[in-house]
Amino acid sequence: MFIVLLICGGLVGFYLLMWVTVLQQPKCKSTAKLYGRTVIVTGANTGIGKATALDLAKRGARVILACRDERRAQAAVTDIQRESGNKEVLYMHLDLASLKSVRSFAENFLKKESRLDILINNADFLFGGKTEDGFGRIFGVNHTR
Template identity: 50%
Template sequence: MYLLYTIVAGLVSFLVLKWIKKRRYCTDLKRLDGKTVLITGGNSGVGKETAIALAMRGARVIIACRDVDKAEKAVRDIKIRSHSVNVLHMELDLANMRSIRDFCKSFLQREKRLDILINNAGIPGLLDWTDDNFSMCFGVNHLGHFLLTNLLLGRLRECSPSRVVTLACSNYKYQKLDFQDLNYNLLPFFTYCRSKLANLYFTQELSRIAQGKGVTSYAVHPGYVQSSWTCHYSVLFRMLMQVVMWMFFVPCEMGAQTVVWCSVSDEAAKHSGGYFTDCRPASLRPFARDQGVAKKLWEASERLVNLA
């Protein structure tokens, strides 16, 4: 029995220390009054917590979501928690290129400002296809945000200094891109890893292209968060992951801290094109910093979404 108590106490101590270590909050108190923020997938998880935090700073916050009912519910909750009425949603399906183009056209007609674009929406490793026949992970996580950002880049430049924050993941390190098969859609985990690596290359190349034009770009690993991504999987898998997430993952509010920091911090602004976690710059594996690959992916992406 003593051994059992010792094991339990040791496990609890480990989890508490692990949780405390990850408690890094954005301490920059900069206000965003008069600024407009667009967040994809802002109806839940890290995106929703980011929306609340930025609305509390006075920003006009627009969440772009596919599910209108969920978006309306999220807007009500964000308004209550942020004590701001300047929150709204617009319909956007990142798995459909026509939807993205229609969204951007409507946004540019309605909104005169765009100061911060947060590419937050993401799909886990699903072996599915978008409406335009791209693998779901690559199509939504990378190509959808690539097209969205490019179509809104002019407005971002007009409102400079402006920022683009893209959510990445430390899982990028487990895969490399294959330009002969960018639509790789065989193993769910590796499909996801490739899409997150693409987010890093996108961030770096966007920073290079926008250099001197008032737009900076950041990639954020929010940590492993207790989000609702498991809803795409079986009940048994969800039950298992709920236990794992409770033990080892951080709350969404904490996961949003680095996103907020990159959105407002003057220190982050010094590192455009960088990769961040725990409210500070982080290092990348050498292959993920290859400027030639980043440029090649950008050019390939332009052709795939018909921008070239």
């Protein structure tokens, strides 16, 4: 009986912790429209980046998914276009572990786009190693770009 009560207490405690820390967090209540605005979201093919890109697309922005994996990014573009109804969502290759890729992305962006209104630096890297430029990968991807 004691073990059952302990388990039930633990489950109730876990639920309350989740309620306070996750479920009751403030949500964005803005209804601002972003028609005519151009936005870059790095790492936008999954997770928070994809959710952010979707919200921006729903608001009418031209959204550029700056990602390193073309296959996953194109799948995200398709999903976001379908869910938002916005066809102004596109992919541009960007590998933040390479200064060459960063420079190439910037050059291509400046050739194709007339403006940048919002930049959301979402991409990050959690595993070790080195970038092709010799930086620690975590530092190089998360801080030097």
